[in-house]
Structure formats: structure tokens, C-alpha cells
Amino acid sequence: MNPFDYRRAEDAAGAAAMVADNPAAAFLGGGTNLVDHMKLGVAAPEVLVDITHLPMDEVEALPEGGVRIGANVRNSDLAAHPLIRRRYPVLSQALLSGASGQLRNLATTAGNLLQRTRCVYFQDTSTPCNKREPGTGCSALEGYQRYHAILGASPDCVAVHPSDMAVALTALDAQVVVQDAATERRVPIARLHRLPGEAPEHDTVLNHGDLITAVELPDMPMAVHARYRKVRDRASFAFALVSVAAAMSLGADGSVSDVRIALGGVAHKPWRALRAEEALRDGPATEERFAAAARAELAEARPLPGNTFKVALARSAITATLRQVHAEARGGDGHGGPGGHGEEQR
Ligand SMILES: Cc1cc2nc3c(=O)[nH]c(=O)nc-3n(C[C@H](O)[C@H](O)[C@H](O)COP(=O)(O)OP(=O)(O)OC[C@H]3O[C@@H](n4cnc5c(N)ncnc54)[C@H](O)[C@@H]3O)c2cc1C
Numbered sequence: 001m002n003p004f005d006y007r008r009a010e011d012a013a014g015a016a017a018m019v020a021d022n023p024a025a026a027f028l029g030g031g032t033n034l035v036d037h038m039k040l041g042v043a044a045p046e047v048l049v050d051i052t053h054l055p056m057d058e059v060e061a062l063p064e065g066g067v068r069i070g071a072n073v074r075n076s077d078l079a080a081h082p083l084i085r086r087r088y089p090v091l092s093q094a095l096l097s098g099a100s101g102q103l104r105n106l107a108t109t110a111g112n113l114l115q116r117t118r119c120v121y122f123q124d125t126s127t128p129c130n131k132r133e134p135g136t137g138c139s140a141l142e143g144y145q146r147y148h149a150i151l152g153a154s155p156d157c158v159a160v161h162p163s164d165m166a167v168a169l170t171a172l173d174a175q176v177v178v179q180d181a182a183t184e185r186r187v188p189i190a191r192l193h194r195l196p197g198e199a200p201e202h203d204t205v206l207n208h209g210d211l212i213t214a215v216e217l218p219d220m221p222m223a224v225h226a227r228y229r230k231v232r233d234r235a236s237f238a239f240a241l242v243s244v245a246a247a248m249s250l251g252a253d254g255s256v257s258d259v260r261i262a263l264g265g266v267a268h269k270p271w272r273a274l275r276a277e278e279a280l281r282d283g284p285a286t287e288e289r290f291a292a293a294a295r296a297e298l299a300e301a302r303p304l305p306g307n308t309f310k311v312a313l314a315r316s317a318i319t320a321t322l323r324q325v326h327a328e329a330r331g332g333d334g335h336g337g338p339g340g341h342g343e344e345q346r
Pocket residue numbers: 026027028029030031032033034035036051071097098099100103106107108109110111112113114115162163164165210211212213237238239240
């Protein structure tokens with residue numbers, strides 16, 4: 001690991017200025033991703049600006065009905081918070097499906113959002129990787145592809161974004177509150193992460209020195225019935241092959257009045273399934289339509305030779321999750337409340 005300076009800022013704007021002023025500085029959250037990368041030689045910041053003591057560690061109800069989550073709220077605390085368990089159980093489920101209890105005790109909301117890809121070549125400094133070292137090539141194109149993208153990839157990078165939490169936040173239409181040295185702005189979560197294009201070294205639209213201070217959830221009554229389904233190689237301590245976060249509300253006649261669907265493990269960013277949503281809205285809530293919506297979303301999938309199975313897997317996972325949230329929304333046989341399916345996946 002390279003030698004580095006450790007600093008603390010007085011406030012959010014000061015922290016943003018400290019990092020913005022030095023291209024070799026980085027924010028330190030829980031450190032569970034960044035410090036691993038420093039040990040592996042993937043990242044070599046010269047200055048770490050610790051932000052964990054800044055007052056960004058509350059989960060609060062907003063006057064207009066939503067919820068504000070401080071950037072420093074630990075993943076364990078967020079998953080267990082009564083407001084989240086009651087009103088946005090999909091977020092608790094997604095968090096509890098990720099990492100391990102010890103990691104979740106350290107990991108922060110902002111750090112989780114900005115964790116980097118788990119592509120094995122990105123983490124192995126002896127191999128070419130356009131994301132780690134632009135212009136060197138993409139080892140995954142001829143290599144191990146099981147965990148890689150089937151949607152929105154480019155010839156320069158086929159990696160996927162690894163966060164479970166970000167998939168739930170995408171289905172929930174969250175806003176990310178960002179502070180730079182001078183101003184605060186809000187970025188819709190769907191626009192925070194990028195597709196790789198020709199610049200896979202940039203995971204997000206944030207500038208160097210932009211500090212995430214909070215994530216805001218809108219008031220969303222149907223989120224009470226939202227669910228997270230994660231398909232993976234092991235029952236715990238494994239990243240998603242495919243994951244689905246979904247919420248549904250039904251009209252008086254039982255048709256789908258509104259729906260939100262987001263996918264993980266399939267693209268360089270959490271994937272909002274807008275085609276599937278469009279195919280479902282304002283029509284009957286039937287198994288055939290759930291399957292058709294899943295097919296519509298995956299019509300543009302371009303799997304790699306090593307992950308063709310993911311297309312059928314994603315179709316099945318979407319259909320199964322829609323079936324489940326439909327049962328929940330009908331007050332039927334879903335496993336209601338935060339003790340539902342996600343929590344068994346520790
Ligand atoms: C063995 C293992 C298994 C895992 N399994 C899963 C899993 O199944 N699902 C899953 O989703 N995750 C998983 N993770 C990843 C884990 O969730 C992340 O490591 C963690 O969420 C990162 O949070 P952190 O606070 O430790 O981030 P850090 O490591 O501190 O930071 C990560 C990045 O975010 C930046 N950053 C931190 N805070 C801010 C801020 N406020 N504003 C701007 N930038 C900031 C840092 O500079 C850094 O670039 C796993 C990790 C490990 C080690």
C-alpha cells in the first residue's frame with residue numbers, strides 16, 4: 001500500500017474542497033472498498049479525507065412525506081431502521097442480501113453507492129483493464145464473463161455495478177444530494193451511475209471532490225409492497241448474478257395502476273426496467289403480462305459467450321418478482337413486512 005496522509009474536515013463543504021483541491025485525494029467512508037483497493041494497488045490516493053465524523057448519520061422523515069438518509073448511515077443501521085422497514089422494505093431486503101454483518105456495520109450509504117465493480121480483472125493489476133487503466137484493453141472480452149453485463153455494455157467495458165442497495169434505490173426513485181466546495185445539488189439516482197461507453201473509468205457523473213451528503217426517498221405508498229430478489233451462486237457473501245427490485249400498485253379493478261422495476265447484475269449501472277414498466281402499466285395483472293414485460297425488457301440484451309444464461313435468468317427473476325409483489329399488493333399470500341424474503345439471505 002502506498003503511504004498516504006489522513007485528514008479530517010470540519011464540515012461537508014470543507015471536505016469537498018479538500019478533495020477537489022488535490023487530484024490524489026479521496027473521501028474515506030467505511031473503507032471496506034477503498035482500503036481493499038489500496039491494498040491491491042488498484043487505488044493509490046495520497047490523501048484520505050475521513051468524513052465519517054460529519055453529521056450525516058441520521059434517517060429522518062421529510063415534511064412532504066419522504067425520508068432523508070444521511071450519507072454516513074451504516075448499512076446495518078439503515079436496514080434495521082423502523083421507517084425503512086415499514087415504508088421501504090425493499091431497501092432493507094437489498095441491504096441485508098449484501099456482504100456480511102461485519103461489513104454492513106462499517107459500510108456507509110454513500111460508500112455503498114460508490115463501490116466499484118467486482119470484475120476480477122479490475123481488481124488484478126497484472127491484467128489489462130480499461131476501467132483501472134484507460135486504453136489498456138478489456139480482459140473480460142476474452143475471459144471470465146459469468147458476472148458481466150448483458151445490457152448497455154460497450155466494446156471498452158462489460159463490467160456490472162455491484163451494489164444491491166443501489167438497485168432498490170433505483171426502483172424507489174431516490175435522489176442523491178451532492179455537495180461540492182460551493183453548492184448543493186440533487187442527482188436522480190437513475191442518472192448517478194453511467195454506462196461505460198468509451199470512458200469506463202468514470203463510474204458516475206460526479207466530479208472529483210463531489211461529496212454525497214444524503215439520499216432522499218420520495219413518498220411512495222406502493223413501496224410498502226416492494227420486494228428485492230437476488231439470484232447468486234451462494235446463499236450469502238456473494239454478489240448478484242441477477243437481482244430485481246419491484247413495486248406495484250393496483251387499481252380498483254385489479255389492473256396494474258403503477259409499477260417500478262430495477263435490475264442488478266446486468267449492466268454497468270443499476271438498470272431501471274422502463275420497457276417492462278411501460279408494458280405493464282394500465283393493464284391486467286396476469287402471469288402472461290408479467291412474462292411479456294420481462295421479455296420486452298430483455299429484448300435488447302446482448303449477452304457474452306460466458307453469460308448467455310443470464311438472459312433467461314433475468315426473465316424468470318423479473319416474472320417471479322412481479323408475481324410476488326402482485327400478491328403483496330393484493331394483500332394476498334406474499335410474505336409481508338420487512339421480515340419477508342430478503343432477510344433470509346444473510
Ligand atoms: C467480501 C465482500 C462482500 C461484499 N458483498 C456485497 C454484496 O453482496 N452486495 C453489495 O452491494 N456490496 C457488497 N460488498 C461491498 C460493500 O457493500 C462495500 O464495500 C461498501 O458498501 C462500501 O462502503 P464504505 O462506506 O466502506 O465505502 P468506502 O470504501 O469508504 O468508499 C467507497 C468509495 O466511495 C467514496 N466515498 C465514500 N463516501 C463518500 C461520500 N460521502 N461522498 C463521495 N464519495 C464517497 C470513497 O472515496 C470510495 O471511492 C461486499 C464487500 C466485500 C469486501
